[in-house]
Amino acid sequence: MTTDLKDQHWLETYKSLITLSIEGFKFSALANGGSAVALLAYLGNVAGKGVATPDMRCPMATFLFGLACCGFAMLFAYLAQLKLLNESAVGNRPRLSHAWVLWVAIVLFGCSLAAFGVGAWQAVVRFR
Template identity: 40%
Template structure:
């Protein structure tokens, strides 16, 4: 528990800030898992379906485009993980090492773009898969 030096009582604002930061890290971790499961699971599901259909000599539409979108989503998520490390490193430098404030902004914006791209690739892959199955 963090104590305010003036009266020995806990400083709720500081504690709240620390707990909020911890929960943000947890949310980010779960978001990475979600993106990997969505895109990776879609690739595995499509490949399994295609393999099963081909073993039964059924006609299958060309699913390279949907699989490509899902793989792009996985690539975006992988890059997101690396960029997120850069964000945390910059925040650490700002708070502990006295680095220039705001150094984390550019990698943070990049991370947000990659997160959105991974979701967008999943949606585009799903739409393409549905289109090719018609």
């Protein structure tokens, strides 16, 4: 592969990673936020009928935690990109690179996905 072709391949791969990250954040926010809204709609419907409602505080808290983790993951992903841009502009490696900010974003995103799974499982268990 020529250098230009390698550079082009690298750039396209980087762009696709950004696109995949954006879609992942959208999924996480929609899954957790949508689940919280659906849970509220269900509880409002059941409460309006005068039927005893199951205790859904824990699943709701888990979905909200997942939504907060998604938001903070987006913040740290932005900070990682900003730090990477500044590192590229300066041209030298700073004492503290962008890697730690990136890993914080990845862990928060993983927590967001895990919170959706845990919250969904908790909701299912409470529907006896």
